[in-house]
Amino acid sequence: MANVGTIKLGSQGLEVSAQGLGCMGMSAFYGAPKPEPDMIALIHHAVQSGVTFLDTSDVYGPHTNEILLGKALKGGVREKVELATKFGIRYADGKGEIHGDPAYVRAACEASLKRLDVDCIDLYYQHRIDTRVPIEVTVGELKKLVEEGKIKYIGLSEASAxxxxxxxxxxxxxxxxxxxSLWARDVEEEIVPACRELGIGIVAYSPLGRGFFSSGAKLVENLTQDDFRKYLPRFQPENLEHNKTIFxxxxxxxxxxxxxxxxxxxxWVHHQGNDVCPIPGTTKIENLNQNxxxxSIKLTAEEMAQLESFAAADAVKGDRYGSDITTWKDSETPPLSSWKAA
Incomplete structure (x- = not known):
């Protein structure tokens, strides 16, 4: 099997496996939760294979994915991994709410530490940006958590430049x-350059287009009703018919x-640079091995260009998400001067 190796993520000293493991689909959003013993075995196999950068969030389940990881990290596994989790999305009455106020940040971190059963989180992301709270206020509280030793490094997810x-x-x-991914390239214009200018590492989620690049249009036929991919614009029949030619x-x-x-x-994602770590998710050991x-696949500049020509920006039909989910495009926060602490 290929040697996974490590990369430096950002300029603060965090080193992670060159490929990570997204754990969301084990517990949430992609159909029914998978059997816990199988998922713990998968995580252990990943770590033994050198995939030690594990990605979760308090909203996966909600909470059950963090609990699963907490169990998987027992017996000396914790020391071998770089553990990332996220806060900021809370479901109330079936609707997602985004929170970034200091009291929430702290309470969410304490709750994640408890569920993961760890003393410290290696990388703690704001999962989505709360547009009511100046980003300086949210990060100010995260900075305190770093100083207190509860988290080591700070991350953002779906944030604008x-x-x-x-x-x-x-x-x-x-x-x-x-x-x-090959079919989600809108970040290349402003966000990736901003990260590189500031020395910030890039973690690519859904690098396989949420499974689309594994099986193409067939993927959709096999999705259960409770799999949220079934409702994404790109997977709707009118768009899929067009998009399947990319696959x-x-x-x-x-x-x-x-x-x-x-x-x-x-x-293709790995070839974007040694500051990029893709975190494909899977629930099967054979897929993990394949990832x-x-x-070990080497691509020439010509092959990269050829791949990109298949999935040029105008070649993909349908948005990444439905209108009910915010992304970096809606992540501007008010100026710090407008904040009145409660």
Whole structure:
């Protein structure tokens, strides 16, 4: 199996495995939760294989994914991993609310520490930006948590370039998590350059297009009613019919290269730079092994350009999310001068 190796994430000293493991689908959003013993075995297999950067959030479940990881980290596993979790989204009456006020930040961190059963979280992200609270206020509280030893490094997820700059001025941001794949490339214009200018690492979630680059349009046929991908604009029949040609082209190229389409799509993300760590999620050991295999695929500049031509910005139909989910495009916060602490 390919040697996973490590990369430096950001400029504050965090080192993580060059590929991480997104744990969300084990417990939430992608259909029914998977059997706990199987998922613990998968996490242990990942760590033994060198995939030691584990990604979760308090909203996955909610809470159950963190509890699962807490169990998986027992017996000396905690010392071998870089543990990332997130706060900021809370479900009330079936609706997601976003919170970034200091009291919430602190309470969320304490609750995550308890569920994960750890003393310290390696990388703590704001999962979505609370547009009612100046980003300086939220990061100010995170900075206190760093000083208290409860978290080591601070991250943001789905934040705009200006939000990232303002946050970084309060306390160095170690990583920004964003959706980046062959068919989600809108971050390349402003956000990726801003991260690079500031020395912030980039964590790419859904690098396989939420499974699309594993099986193309067939993916949708096999989704259960409680899988939220079923409702994403890109997977709606009118868009899917168009989008499936992207998969077909990637698949054709993968066949020529002697790898799977998902390995090819993942290799493309790995080739974006040594400051980028993709975190493909899976619930199957064979898929995990296949994802690790993507690290040994070498792509020439011509092959990169060819792949990008299949999924040019105007080639993908449908948004990443429905209108009910905010992204970095809606992440501006009010100026600090407007904040009146409660």
């Amino acid at each position: 200006s939000t990232i700059r303002r946050a970084h001025a309060v306390h160095p941001i170690t990583a920004v998590q964003l959706e980046w 077909e082209r990637v698949n054709e190229m993968a066949t020529k290269k002697g790898c799977t389409p998902s390995q090819l799509a993942l290799a 690790i295999g993507a690290l």
